[in-house]
Amino acid sequence: xxxAVPRRGLPSAASFRRWAAAVSSLKVNLVVVGRAEGRxxxxxxxxxxxxxxxxxxxxTGDVVLCAPVIRKxxxxxxxxxxxxxxxxxxxxxxxxxxxxxxxxxxxARMEREEIRRLARLGFADPYTVE
Numbered sequence: 001x002x003x004a005v006p007r008r009g010l011p012s013a014a015s016f017r018r019w020a021a022a023v024s025s026l027k028v029n030l031v032v033v034g035r036a037e038g039r040x041x042x043x044x045x046x047x048x049x050x051x052x053x054x055x056x057x058x059x060t061g062d063v064v065l066c067a068p069v070i071r072k073x074x075x076x077x078x079x080x081x082x083x084x085x086x087x088x089x090x091x092x093x094x095x096x097x098x099x100x101x102x103x104x105x106x107x108a109r110m111e112r113e114e115i116r117r118l119a120r121l122g123f124a125d126p127y128t129v130e
Contacts, residue, residue, distance in 0.1 A: 002031045005067045011082050019086045022121050023093040029062045038066030054088040056095035063092035087126040090117045
């Protein structure tokens with residue numbers, strides 16, 4: 001667990017570890033970054049010159065979470081910050097495990113797995129808008 005941003009207002013490192021453990025027993029490095037680093041990584045690896053909420057790197061086992069994007073999305077979606085982080089940790093690690101959402105079938109499979117894992121952690125379906 002690495003924080004490249006101030007930890008104030010973020011879930012605890014223990015929460016991040018618990019969410020990761022609910023998806024995989026493999027060693028995963030979670031990194032929370034700011035807007036500039038999120039944009040730089042997304043541009044370098046996905047050719048998109050803007051920050052994104054989560055990036056997964058299968059070759060290194062890294063899941064990079066962009067704090068300002070996640071905070072904004074949680075607010076817009078009416079979710080708690082913890083629920084949105086938990087979802088994106090699960091989502092990112094599922095990518096490391098080979099899940100994807102390029103096709104509708106892949107997306108449906110991945111979403112089912114996310115919903116199942118998050119329910120075990122006590123979180124609601126992240127795709128249900130209230």
